[in-house]
Amino acid sequence: MKKFQVARVSLCAAAVAVIAASTTSAAAADDPFLIVSGTVHCVDNTYTLTVPAKKIQSGTSSYYFLDGASPTEATRIGSEQPLQPGQDATADWTPTTSGTHRLWMRGNQSGGAAIVIGPQAVEVVDTAPAGADCAADSTGGAGNGSPIGSISAG
Structure with a gap:
């Protein structure tokens, strides 16, 4: 059960990193x-x-x-x-x-x-x-x- 929780947390962290990176590049073009x-x-x-x-x-x-x-x-x-x-x-x-x-x-x-x-x-x-x-x-x-x-x- 712990392996599943760790994998799920890692997947969520990766998704947040992708969203943050795409938001940053869009903001950089305007600013x-x-x-x-x-x-x-x-x-x-x-x-x-x-x-x-x-x-x-x-x-x-x-x-x-x-x-x-x-x-x-x-x-x-x-x-x-x-x-x-x-x-x-x-x-x-x-x-x-x-x-x-x-x-x-x-x-x-x-x-x-x-x-x-x-x-x-x-x-x-x-x-x-x-x-x-x-x-x-x-x-x-x-x-x-x-x-x-x-x-x-x-």
């Missing part, structure tokens, strides 16, 4: 981690990158953004900035090449631990298509960048 201003992104135009404070792990004391295939193979955007609790992480980004850019935010914590948020894929064009504008004044380009667990500082 992005890394937001890029503008809807059309053009070379040599400046856009604002933002990670809302509610998406940043508690204990993060500084951050910087990256542009590249992975956090370890990326170019830093701007400099490392201090971060106060409740503060959004932001930076200005001016892409200099067209193509797909993968954007990341790295947050540093005391003791050498780090969090990485991203990637957010952004397509950059040389010039805006007819009827479109490269302006950064509208918020858009939000994607489903997701947090990657803590990694050691590098």
Whole structure:
């Protein structure tokens, strides 16, 4: 009888995990981690990158953004900035090449631990298509960048 109860509990736990995972991915699409201003992104135009404070792990004391295939193979955007609790992480980004850019935010914590948020894929064009504008004044380009667990500082 105990074997049956254990199996039933395990099956219920698995069902809850599947429901939680599907709910999380749906919420992530509506509530992005890394937001890029503008809807059309053009070379040599400046856009604002933002990670809302509610998406940043508690204990993060500084951050910087990256542009590249992975956090370890990326170019830093701007400099490392201090971060106060409740503060959004932001930076200005001016892409200099067209193509797909993968954007990341790295947050540093005391003791050498780090969090990485991203990637957010952004397509950059040389010039805006007819009827479109490269302006950064509208918020858009939000994607489903997701947090990657803590990694050691590098």
